[in-house]
Amino acid sequence: MPGNAPTVKQLLALFESFDWAAWEEKLREPFTDVAEGTVRLAGREAAPQFGLDADAFKFDDPYVQAHFTRYVGGRITQLEKTTKQRLIGALRGAMTGGESAPAKLQETILATVRETYADFGAARALRIARTETGMLFNQGAIFAAKQGGFEKVDVVDGTDCAPCAEANGETWTLEEALARPLEHPNCLRAFYPATE
Numbered sequence: 001m002p003g004n005a006p007t008v009k010q011l012l013a014l015f016e017s018f019d020w021a022a023w024e025e026k027l028r029e030p031f032t033d034v035a036e037g038t039v040r041l042a043g044r045e046a047a048p049q050f051g052l053d054a055d056a057f058k059f060d061d062p063y064v065q066a067h068f069t070r071y072v073g074g075r076i077t078q079l080e081k082t083t084k085q086r087l088i089g090a091l092r093g094a095m096t097g098g099e100s101a102p103a104k105l106q107e108t109i110l111a112t113v114r115e116t117y118a119d120f121g122a123a124r125a126l127r128i129a130r131t132e133t134g135m136l137f138n139q140g141a142i143f144a145a146k147q148g149g150f151e152k153v154d155v156v157d158g159t160d161c162a163p164c165a166e167a168n169g170e171t172w173t174l175e176e177a178l179a180r181p182l183e184h185p186n187c188l189r190a191f192y193p194a195t196e
Contacts, residue, residue, distance in 0.1 A: 042140025050148030064143045131185040138181035141191045152194035
């Protein structure tokens with residue numbers, strides 16, 4: 001490549017210099033608002049099966065807050081990591097195309113990024129939304145279990161894959177349930193009061 005065209009190393013350095021922390025903060029508020037609303041709804045809906053009145057579910061409970069804050073932080077970090085990986089892959093793909101003129105390289109990178117995200121269609125968005133909602137609903141049920149005085153929950157799951165079939169019918173601690181609210185995208189896992 002001519003001396004005036006950026007190298008892969010220079011482009012990756014520019015990419016890493018992007019203010020990812022500010023981008024995370026911009027995502028955090030809307031994601032947190034949606035996640036909190038879902039957990040509140042799920043906790044209220046699950047409360048009666050754990051011996052609580054729906055209005056008794058408390059989102060400001062310290063146990064709920066500790067786990068919810070950790071969950072939101074983890075999901076934002078995972079989203080940033082996934083976005084970085086996809087964009088770096090797009091940059092590298094554009095650079096290996098052998099484009100020499102900076103203007104042509106810019107067009108190639110833009111086209112590659114658009115192609116990379118072109119597959120982010122309605123079906124994929126629906127799967128992600130369904131999976132996130134499932135995770136948050138299960139967390140709400142687990143939080144309601146804790147507030148209802150339960151230390152364990154029964155796992156009800158599908159039998160289409162080995163991990164789900166293995167989990168189906170087991171009794172887990174609340175910590176185990178929070179660690180594995182779902183097994184995979186579109187998972188059907190749910191938690192109910194543990195029966196002795």
